[in-house]
Amino acid sequence: GAGVSQSPSNKVTEKGKDVELRCDPISGHTALYWYRQSLGQGLEFLIYFQGNSAPDKSGLPSDRFSAERTGGSVSTLTIQRTQQEDSAVYLCASSSWGGDEKLFFGSGTQLSVL
Amino acid sequence: EDQVTQSPEALRLQEGESSSLNCSYTVSGLRGLFWYRQDPGKGPEFLFTLYSAGEEKEKERLKATLTKKESFLHITAPKPEDSATYLCAVHDGGSNYKLTFGKGTLLTVNP
Numbered sequence: 753g754a755g756v757s758q759s760p761s762n763k764v765t766e767k768g769k770d771v772e773l774r775c776d777p778i779s780g781h782t783a784l785y786w787y788r789q790s791l792g793q794g795l796e797f798l799i800y801f802q803g804n805s806a807p808d809k810s811g812l813p814s815d816r817f818s819a820e821r822t823g824g825s826v827s828t829l830t831i832q833r834t835q836q837e838d839s840a841v842y843l844c845a846s847s848s849w850g851g852d853e854k855l856f857f858g859s860g861t862q863l864s865v866l
Numbered sequence: 867e868d869q870v871t872q873s874p875e876a877l878r879l880q881e882g883e884s885s886s887l888n889c890s891y892t893v894s895g896l897r898g899l900f901w902y903r904q905d906p907g908k909g910p911e912f913l914f915t916l917y918s919a920g921e922e923k924e925k926e927r928l929k930a931t932l933t934k935k936e937s938f939l940h941i942t943a944p945k946p947e948d949s950a951t952y953l954c955a956v957h958d959g960g961s962n963y964k965l966t967f968g969k970g971t972l973l974t975v976n977p
Contacts, residue, residue, distance in 0.1 A: 756909070783963065785963075787967075792969065793969060794870070794953070794966075794967035794968050794969045794970070795910070795953070795955070795965070795967040796967075797964050797965065797966075800963055800964065802963070808963075808964070810964075811964075843909050843910075845909070853915075854900070854912035854915065855910075855912065855965075856912070857908075857909025857910050857911070858909050859907065859908050859909050860908075860909055
């Protein structure tokens with residue numbers, strides 16, 4: 753596709769349920785990032801994938817959060833046992849090699865935990 | 867810990883009224899400072915990267931400058947379509963990929 757695609761665009765769930773958020777990066781981009789944007793806060797780094805290297809998971813806020821990237825392309829961010837504080841916009845970005853270069857962001861998934 | 871502080875939080879301008887947005891940062895070793903634009907319901911869109919003090923970059927009505935402690939985004943004769951949230955971010959010395967973002971400046975340009 754022409755850009756980074758994220759689905760769903762909106763997700764409403766009940767506290768305690770699990771959710772999966774999907775990201776399709778730009779074709780050929782080896783680097784993929786997940787960020788979280790909470791109301792009134794800056795974007796918060798969650799996780800980084802680069803090619804076949806082990807991901808940098810240092811930004812994941814708790815062990816309820818996990819992510820995987822299959823075949824070096826599509827990525828899924830999973831949040832287990834969702835809590836109200838997980839409500840935020842989850843943004844995915846990709847770049848061609850992951851260094852000091854611009855990121856291409858998707859439009860995000862707005863997650864609301866009731 | 868790296869810190870990025872943007873000011874003001876919100877700015878209202880009349881069309882044609884030039885102004886500047888500020889981004890002050892504290893990092894152990896700056897590898898790059900980035901400006902992004904974010905429209906409502908969209909992800910951030912890249913504008914500029916600055917690497918060293920004294921560097922300047924321009925794009926249409928926008929010019930970004932960098933000192934050792936802060937960056938400015940100058941907006942000359944803005945138009946209503948320049949209305950957006952402008953985000954500043956830095957790569958710290960320990961990472962060439964992890965960005966620390968400021969909270970942004972919400973710019974509104976009235977016709």
